[in-house]
Amino acid sequence: MNGLEIRNLSKTYDGFSLENLNITLPSGCIMGFIGENGAGKSTTIKLILDLISRDTGEIKVLGKDLRNAGKDIKEHIGVVLDESCFPENLSQQEINKIMKNIYRTWDERKFNKYMQQFSLPLKKPIKDYSRGMKMKLSIAVALAHDSKILLLDEATSGLDPIVRDEILDVFLEFIQDERNSIFISSHIISDLEKICDYITFIHKGKLVFSEPKDDLMDSYGVLKCSEEEFKAIDTTAVKGYRKHKFGVEALVYRNKVKDSLLIEKASIEDIMLFHLKEGK
Numbered sequence: 001m002n003g004l005e006i007r008n009l010s011k012t013y014d015g016f017s018l019e020n021l022n023i024t025l026p027s028g029c030i031m032g033f034i035g036e037n038g039a040g041k042s043t044t045i046k047l048i049l050d051l052i053s054r055d056t057g058e059i060k061v062l063g064k065d066l067r068n069a070g071k072d073i074k075e076h077i078g079v080v081l082d083e084s085c086f087p088e089n090l091s092q093q094e095i096n097k098i099m100k101n102i103y104r105t106w107d108e109r110k111f112n113k114y115m116q117q118f119s120l121p122l123k124k125p126i127k128d129y130s131r132g133m134k135m136k137l138s139i140a141v142a143l144a145h146d147s148k149i150l151l152l153d154e155a156t157s158g159l160d161p162i163v164r165d166e167i168l169d170v171f172l173e174f175i176q177d178e179r180n181s182i183f184i185s186s187h188i189i190s191d192l193e194k195i196c197d198y199i200t201f202i203h204k205g206k207l208v209f210s211e212p213k214d215d216l217m218d219s220y221g222v223l224k225c226s227e228e229e230f231k232a233i234d235t236t237a238v239k240g241y242r243k244h245k246f247g248v249e250a251l252v253y254r255n256k257v258k259d260s261l262l263i264e265k266a267s268i269e270d271i272m273l274f275h276l277k278e279g280k
C-alpha cells in the first residue's frame with residue numbers, strides 16, 4: 001500500500017494556485033518535499049490533512065481519504081507543523097497525560113524514551129522551551145502514537161546540526177518498519193539528500209518533478225567547462241546553466257554529454273537550483 005497518494009490536486013488562493021499535483025509515496029520510503037518560499041509546500045500539507053479544503057483532486061493517506069475517514073486512521077498519522085501547537089503552560093509530563101486520553105494508541109514508554117533521548121526537562125513549562133526543544137517535543141508526540149506515516153512541515157528547521165542528525169536517525173529507524181513512510185518538507189536540502197528515497201520539487205504551485213533520489217543523482221551531473229566547449233554541446237543535454245568569469249557551470253544529462261568532459265556529481269540542491277535557471 002502507498003503511504004500517500006495525491007491525484008490532480010488543485011487549490012487556488014487569490015494570487016496563488018497549486019495546480020494539478022500528482023504524488024505517490026510508497027510505504028517504507030521517505031519523500032522530501034522541496035520548493036522556494038511560497039511554492040505551496042505548507043498548503044499541500046494542510047490539504048493532505050484536510051485542514052483546508054481542496055478545489056479538486058483526490059488525496060489518500062494510508063489508503064483513505066481523510067475527508068470521510070474515521071478517527072481510527074488519524075491515530076496512525078503523525079504530524080509536525082512548523083509551529084508548536086501545545087498549550088504553553090503545560091510540561092512534557094502533562095502533555096503525556098493529555099495524549100493518553102486523546103490517542104488510544106498512545107505509547108507512554110516510547111514517549112518517555114524520546115523525552116530522555118532528546119534531553120527534554122520533565123517539569124519545565126513549554127513556554128520556557130527553546131524553539132528546538134519545542135520541535136523535539138512535537139516530533140516525539142508524532143512518533144509516540146503508533147504512527148504509520150509522518151507528515152512533517154519544516155520539522156527540523158531551527159535545530160542545530162547535531163540534533164538534526166539525531167532526528168534524521170530517528171526517522172531512518174522509523175522506516176525500518178516497511179509499513180511506515182515519511183513525507184517531509186524542508187529547506188535544509190542536504191538533510192533530505194541524506195535520508196530520502198524520493199524527492200518532490202514544486203515551483204510556484206506546479207510540480208517540477210517527483211522522482212527517486214538515486215535516479216535524479218544518476219541522471220544529472222554538473223559540467224564545468226569553457227564557453228567554447230559549452231557552445232559545442234547539444235542543447236537538449238542542458239537543463240540549466242550559469243556563466244561566470246572562468247567559463248560555464250551547467251546541469252546536464254550525463255548520458256548526453258561526451259565522456260571527455262569533466263562532469264561532477266550533482267547534489268539535490270544543484271538539481272533544484274539549475275532547474276530554476278532552465279534556458280537562462
Ligand SMILES: Nc1ncnc2c1ncn2[C@@H]1O[C@H](COP(=O)(O)OP(=O)(O)OP(=O)(O)O)[C@@H](O)[C@H]1O
Nearest residue numbers: 013014015016035036037038039040041042043044
Ligand atoms: N489562507 C491563505 N489565503 C491566501 N493565500 C494563502 C493562504 N495560505 C497560503 N497562501 C499563499 O499560498 C502561497 C503558498 O504558501 P505556502 O505557505 O504553501 O508556501 P511554502 O512553500 O510552504 O513556503 P515557505 O517555504 O515560505 O514556508 C503563498 O503565496 C501564500 O501567500
